[in-house]
Amino acid sequence: MLDTEPDLSDRLFSNFDFSNGAVAAVSGGSDSTALLFLLKHHLDRTLPAAKLLAVTIDHDLRPGSAAEAQAVASVCAEHGIAHRTLVWSGRKPRTGLPAAAREARYRLLAKAAEAEGIRVVVTGHTADDQAETVLMRQAREEDASDEDARDGRGLAGMAPATLYDWRTWIARPLLGTRRAALREMLKRRGIGWIEDPTNVDQRFERPRMRISLAGADGEARFAQAIAKAGQAAAEREELGRRAAVLIGAFAGRPAPGLIRLDRDFTSAEDSEAAVYALRILLATVGGVSFLPDEARPRALFERLRSETLCATLSRTVVDARRSGIFLHREARNLPAAVPAQDQALWDGRRGITLSDRSGGLVIAPVGPAAAKRSAQEAGVSASLLRRALAAEPALWRGGERVDFVGGGDAPQPMTSVPVVSPFARFLPSFDLLAAAAVAALIGAPSLPPLPFRGHDRGGAWAKA
Ligand SMILES: Nc1ncnc2c1ncn2[C@@H]1O[C@H](COP(=O)(O)OP(=O)(O)OP(=O)(O)O)[C@@H](O)[C@H]1O
Numbered sequence: 001m002l003d004t005e006p007d008l009s010d011r012l013f014s015n016f017d018f019s020n021g022a023v024a025a026v027s028g029g030s031d032s033t034a035l036l037f038l039l040k041h042h043l044d045r046t047l048p049a050a051k052l053l054a055v056t057i058d059h060d061l062r063p064g065s066a067a068e069a070q071a072v073a074s075v076c077a078e079h080g081i082a083h084r085t086l087v088w089s090g091r092k093p094r095t096g097l098p099a100a101a102r103e104a105r106y107r108l109l110a111k112a113a114e115a116e117g118i119r120v121v122v123t124g125h126t127a128d129d130q131a132e133t134v135l136m137r138q139a140r141e142e143d144a145s146d147e148d149a150r151d152g153r154g155l156a157g158m159a160p161a162t163l164y165d166w167r168t169w170i171a172r173p174l175l176g177t178r179r180a181a182l183r184e185m186l187k188r189r190g191i192g193w194i195e196d197p198t199n200v201d202q203r204f205e206r207p208r209m210r211i212s213l214a215g216a217d218g219e220a221r222f223a224q225a226i227a228k229a230g231q232a233a234a235e236r237e238e239l240g241r242r243a244a245v246l247i248g249a250f251a252g253r254p255a256p257g258l259i260r261l262d263r264d265f266t267s268a269e270d271s272e273a274a275v276y277a278l279r280i281l282l283a284t285v286g287g288v289s290f291l292p293d294e295a296r297p298r299a300l301f302e303r304l305r306s307e308t309l310c311a312t313l314s315r316t317v318v319d320a321r322r323s324g325i326f327l328h329r330e331a332r333n334l335p336a337a338v339p340a341q342d343q344a345l346w347d348g349r350r351g352i353t354l355s356d357r358s359g360g361l362v363i364a365p366v367g368p369a370a371a372k373r374s375a376q377e378a379g380v381s382a383s384l385l386r387r388a389l390a391a392e393p394a395l396w397r398g399g400e401r402v403d404f405v406g407g408g409d410a411p412q413p414m415t416s417v418p419v420v421s422p423f424a425r426f427l428p429s430f431d432l433l434a435a436a437a438v439a440a441l442i443g444a445p446s447l448p449p450l451p452f453r454g455h456d457r458g459g460a461w462a463k464a
Contacts, residue, residue, distance in 0.1 A: 020051075021052065023113040023122070024052065025055055028071055031124035031129075032123065034124065034182035053113075125172040126178065131225040135209055161428075166444075166448075243277035247281070254385070257285070257328055259327040262324060284442065286315030289422055330391075334365045349418060350393050353414070355415075362395075362396050370401055371390035392416070420435050
């Protein structure tokens with residue numbers, strides 16, 4: 001089909017493992033249309049039996065979106081490519097619409113993949129998108145009010161692969177390819193695309209950045225941004241690797257919801273990695289989806305070197321005693337009782353599975369009274385164990401706890417599995433090693449292998 005571009009599609013996709021097929025996320029714009037045709041070309045030649053499904057999300061936000069999805073469907077039908085349109089139905093939020101749309105888009109794409117047994121979704125993000133992203137983040141970083149952006153991690157830009165919901169890989173094979181080259185290729189092949197009006201709407205930050213990159217010094221700024229992203233990505237990966245080593249060496253889990261750091265953690269020479277590890281652990285124990293900004297964990301780490309103390313950060317109590325530094329969820333602001341629901345995320349830190357679907361069940365914290373009956377653990381004070389257990393979820397009916405059905409093989413009515421909160425929804429491949437170390441520590445499910453060739457389960461993260 002794209003016989004003039006055999007090298008390009010090989011270069012882009014030869015590292016991927018598409019043996020379970022691929023979902024191509026196609027908006028109908030130039031980049032994702034090019035992605036679709038390049039991928040089709042690659043699969044036809046190398047893996048003709050592999051399933052290829054193009055998916056278009058109709059965000060239902062502007063008139064014409066359904067027609068655009070239909071146009072993609074027609075192009076796919078013309079070329080014998082399976083296609084589905086999924087509509088983001090339901091109420092749209094008044095604020096934070098772009099983030100909500102992105103969230104909905106990935107949720108629907110992952111759902112479509114999962115329904116077909118496909119493990120990887122590919123998107124058409126290009127080198128131009130990457131440069132825009134990095135420059136926008138850099139501008140925010142310079143704005144001192146944006147705490148999230150200030151630790152430099154964001155300057156790594158978009159990761160080549162991101163794990164969504166701890167289950168589905170979103171890969172970006174075109175991150176090293178220029179938009180102009182893709183458009184050229186489409187034009188040569190006589191393939192059209194849709195111009196999204198929001199891409200040139202200057203009320204939005206990205207189109208403004210796009211226009212400024214088309215200006216006089218645009219190419220130089222592009223090159224600088226890409227170089228910066230490469231360097232920041234390598235640094236971020238390396239920092240994550242070092243943090244993972246410290247977590248493996250110094251962290252333990254005496255009981256669910258209770259993390260113990262060896263006191264020697266505070267004498268780690270690599271204090272940068274130790275602070276990073278601490279930030280990830282704080283967010284995980286507190287059930288928070290973002291890392292606390294760097295300043296406060298750094299100050300806390302410095303104090304931990306010399307003091308016993310009790311402090312709260314990221315909804316996590318840090319109780320530093322001579323016997324170790326203990327982290328557990330603070331008792332404040334735990335979720336109120338909610339009707340029990342299967343497959344729910346509780347308090348941002350526990351994945352709930354229900355096998356008892358009968359009515360009248362609620363999930364609420366174990367609470368201090370029930371936690372009094374907790375088991376003892378060698379070397380850990382009973383009060384710490386009680387506080388950690390009190391913040392765990394339990395299943396209740398009419399004020400009575402019902403999630404223990406005693407011994408034997410009977411299924412528990414509810415299971416609660418820890419999640420690595422800051423990475424549970426989106427895990428960029430930069431952070432895989434740190435996330436894997438925390439997953440092993442807290443008993444979260446292990447990570448699926450990367451969608452690249454030669455990554456088995458055991459070594460999946462070595463080259464992330
Ligand atoms: N409505 C959508 N349906 C399916 N995939 C989408 C949709 N919007 C975006 N994507 C995916 O996310 C990528 C990046 O989105 P972005 O909004 O930057 O691109 P776009 O301007 O919509 O189109 P393109 O990247 O195709 O030129 C797209 O290349 C595509 O893979």
